[in-house]
Amino acid sequence: MLTHPAVIRRVIWENDDTFTLTLDLTGVLPDFTFLPGQFNMVYVYGMGEAAISISSDPTRTGTLDHTIHRVGAMTTRLAHKKRGDMVGLRGPFGSSWPIDVARGKDVCIATGGIGLAPLRPVLYTILRERDQFGRIILLYGGRSPLDLLYRVELEKWANEHQVEVLVTVDRGDSSWKGHIGVVTALFTYIKLDARNTVAYVCGPEMMMKYTVDELERRGLPADQVYLSMERNMKCAIGFCGHCQMGPTFICKDGPVYPLPRIRPLLDRKEL
């Protein structure tokens, strides 16, 4: 439950309302480790905490990245932070994307908006051992070309690591030559080897629901599909019930779930 102080070493604006904070852990949490998909509670002193996924490479030591979308009071206050400012950190919490189940198989990552942040550590991990995986397909959707996250890395993953990167936007602009439409429409352009593919899905709940429907239509067995869920968090350790979704507490049982565990809840709106 302890909150540790961490100094902001760098702030990168990914787009107009999303930024990545690099936090310095040296001397504070020198032994901090995490698994892809886990999150921290980031504390603004005197104000409160927000659950934020860790978006950096799990093998990097000394610093941690959190990519944050400004939506309300806490994330706006975080957006005003500068290099040298301090935030509190509690974590890491939650379950992780299972990587070992995908060894020897194809990987399909389907994501929208800020959902790419918790999946970036997956890409760092599997690209380090690229030859242990088959095809790696990244389907990614943003609101507009300027809203896309990690644009330099998207190109690098495609050009240097044979990742099949397919990007779509809701609204194009005069320079955009790519796809326009929802993430699920990108499935039209790929052929999946259903029995031999593991899928990781993260994004707005409606996007995940339609993506799961599409994967099921293409014959992917449910136990080869993993999703990351979001709910408002308070304690992050299974005490307060804030993150409850039906019978499960997302902070400790999730946020990453195998589809069979979460499928019955995906179709229900209020839980």
Ligand SMILES: Cc1cc2nc3c(=O)[nH]c(=O)nc-3n(C[C@H](O)[C@H](O)[C@H](O)COP(=O)(O)OP(=O)(O)OC[C@H]3O[C@@H](n4cnc5c(N)ncnc54)[C@H](O)[C@@H]3O)c2cc1C
């Ligand atoms: C496990 C987990 C990982 C997360 N990872 C990230 C991340 O990497 N980057 C990031 O930007 N955000 C992430 N979030 C969401 C983030 O915690 C919320 O956006 C943040 O707490 C909002 O705080 P706020 O005070 O700025 O906005 P608020 O004023 O609290 O909320 C603004 C709006 O967002 C909605 N909202 C707030 N929190 C959530 C939530 N958790 N799920 C769905 N809707 C919510 C509110 O209902 C409201 O409509 C994550 C959430 C969880 C549970």
Ligand code: FES
């Ligand atoms: S946030 Fe308190 S139980 Fe999950």
